[in-house]
Structure formats: structure tokens, C-alpha cells
Amino acid sequence: MDSKEPPTHTNNSSMEITQSLDEDPLTDGPLISPDILDSAIKKEFQKLPTFWAALLLSIIHVAFVCLSVVLAVYCSILQSNRTKCSDYLRGLQSHTVIVFAKVCLWLLLIAFERFVQRHHSGARSRGYLRFYRATRNLKSLPVFIHSAGNAAVLMVLSTQPLLAGVKNLSVYLLLGVLGLELLSVPCLLLYSVRVQNFNRERPEPDVNQEERSHGYPSNAHPHCTETGFRDGSNLEDVVEKQADLIEYLKQHNSLLSKRILSLTCQQMRE
Structure with missing residues (x-):
């Protein structure tokens, strides 16, 4: 009579897996709460609170330019009011006050x-x-405009003795620089509009949107994933996009690995 021995390969392999997990020092520590891992993996949409800051800064900038024009006209161009302005400003000249306020505005922009x-x-x-790259230059442009304006103001102040032959020329040049700096206001308003649209649409991460477009292709809205180099595309932009995508996927995979480890440890301890 032939005797059939029960297979022991499966039991041995399961015992080896269990033993390796028991000996794993990672399972000896406290378990991470599944709720914390689930909330980290499935993150709720977080609105950007920078919309109101951009609007407030735009209002402050417009008010600063208007007050600077009034101060320069009343205290510098109209000579009859210079005595009163000197008393109100405690001996300071109008352009000195304007430059000091301009520096404060520049610090607010920084x-x-x-x-x-x-x-x-x-x-x-x-x-x-995609949202980060779309607003990367827009949010920094006001600082660049005001930095260039600071350099222009320094040139006007340094050449003020040479411009003394023309009456109030330095004041007009200073007001012209302030007027050109108003170009930063449309940038702030456009930035605030884009942030408001982003908060209202509450989009999913770019990876989820690409997966959805791959899963449900549409002829009316053809998807265009930028995962490779094409003719006419910028190689640096493609590399940067891939690097951002890889960094995000690494963080997401790390959270998934912790979640799997936590579930495995819970099953073993039950």
C-alpha cells in the first residue's frame, strides 16, 4: 500500500513568513493608527488662503501710490504748502517719506x-x-517689478544734484517709477483669480486626473500626458515635471507601504 505524505511545503513557507514577520523589529513598535494612514493617503482638498492676501496687498499698493501722488503734489510741486508740510512731516522732505513707505511696501511683498x-x-x-508651475512666475513677478523700481529710485536719488537744474524733475521721475510699479497690481489680481478658481474647482491631484483620463478616454477631450519628450517641447520642463511626479509618487508609495505593514501586524496580533 502506498502511503501519501501530506505536503509540508506550504506550511513551512507560511511558518517562515510568520517567523520572519515576528522577528522583524518594525512590528515590535507601536502600530500607526489606520485612521491616520487613511487620512494621509486620501487627503482632503485644502484651499489656498493666499487669495485674500493678494487682494489686500493690491489695495495697499494702490492706496500707497495715490497717497504718494497727493503728498508729492501738495508738498513738493506746490511751493506754497512747503512750510505746512515741513511742520507736519517734522522737517522731512516729501520724497524721503515716499521712499521710506516704498521700502515698507517692498518688505510686505517679500x-x-x-x-x-x-x-x-x-x-x-x-x-x-500643474497649478504650481502655472503660478510659479506669476507670484514672484511683483517682487521683481518692485526690486527694479527700487534700483530706479536709487538712480533718481543719486542723480538728484544733477537734476536740480530742472524744477521738480526728480519728483516727477519718482512718481513715474511709482506709476510703473502699478504693473504689479494686475499680476496680483490675476494670481488671486487663478487661486480662487483653483479653490472653487477643488481638483484632484494630477496623477489621479491622468489615471481617470486613461481609464475613460474621450474623443471630445483627448488626453495629453507629458511623460515623454516630443518635438517642440522643452526638455528642461519635461525633466522637471517628471521629477515632481516621481517625488509625489514616492511619498504616496511610502504611505501605502506603512498602511500595508500596519494591516499585516494587526492580522498577526488578532
Whole structure:
């Protein structure tokens, strides 16, 4: 009579897996809460609070230019009021007050740019890569405009003795620089509109949108994924987009690995 021995390969392999998991030092520590991992994997949409900051800064900028024009006309161009202005400004000249206020406005723009960069970096890490690239230059353009205006103001102040032959020429040049700096206001307004549209649409991360477009192709809206180099495209932009996408996928895979490890440890301890 032939005796059939029961297969032991499966039991041995399962025992080896269980033993390896038991000996794994990662399972000895406290488990991560599944709710925390699920909330980290399935992140809720977070609105960007930079919309109101851009609007407020635009209002401050317009008010600054208007007050500067009034101060320059009343205290510098109209000579009959210079004595009163000297008393009100405590001996300071009008253009000195304007330049000091301009420096304060420039510092506000620097703080705004850092504030916006912090929130946009967070949106980039959450997978909104196209929005980050679309607003990257727009949020920094006001600072560049005012920095160029600061250089122009320094040139006007340094050449003020040479411009003394023409009456109030330095004042007119200073007001002209302030007028050109108003070009930053449309940039701030356009930025605020894009952020408001982003918050209202509440889009999914770019990876999810590409997966949805691959899963449900449409002839009316053909998808165009930028995962490779094509003729006419910028190689640096393609490499940067791929690097952002890889960084986001690495973070997402890390969260998924922690979730799988937590579930495996819970099944073993039950």
C-alpha cells in the first residue's frame, strides 16, 4: 500500500513568513493608527488662503501710490504748502517719506512671496504640479517689478544734484517709477483669480486626473500626458515635471507601504 505524505511545503513557507514577520523589529513598535494612514493617503482638498492676501496687498499698493501722488503734489510741486508740510512731516522732505513707505511696501511683498511659496510648496507635495508651475512666475513677478523700481529710485536719488537744474524733475521721475510699479497690481489680481478658481474647482491631484483620463478616454477631450519628450517641447520642463511626479509618487508609495505593514501586524496580533 502506498502511503501519501501530506505536503509540508506550504506550511513551512507560511511558518517562515510568520517567523520572519515576528522577528522583524518594525512590528515590535507601536502600530500607526489606520485612521491616520487613511487620512494621509486620501487627503482632503485644502484651499489656498493666499487669495485674500493678494487682494489686500493690491489695495495697499494702490492706496500707497495715490497717497504718494497727493503728498508729492501738495508738498513738493506746490511751493506754497512747503512750510505746512515741513511742520507736519517734522522737517522731512516729501520724497524721503515716499521712499521710506516704498521700502515698507517692498518688505510686505517679500513677506507675501514667502507666504505664497510656503503654501504652493504644500500644494506641490500634494500632487498639484500643474497649478504650481502655472503660478510659479506669476507670484514672484511683483517682487521683481518692485526690486527694479527700487534700483530706479536709487538712480533718481543719486542723480538728484544733477537734476536740480530742472524744477521738480526728480519728483516727477519718482512718481513715474511709482506709476510703473502699478504693473504689479494686475499680476496680483490675476494670481488671486487663478487661486480662487483653483479653490472653487477643488481638483484632484494630477496623477489621479491622468489615471481617470486613461481609464475613460474621450474623443471630445483627448488626453495629453507629458511623460515623454516630443518635438517642440522643452526638455528642461519635461525633466522637471517628471521629477515632481516621481517625488509625489514616492511619498504616496511610502504611505501605502506603512498602511500595508500596519494591516499585516494587526492580522498577526488578532
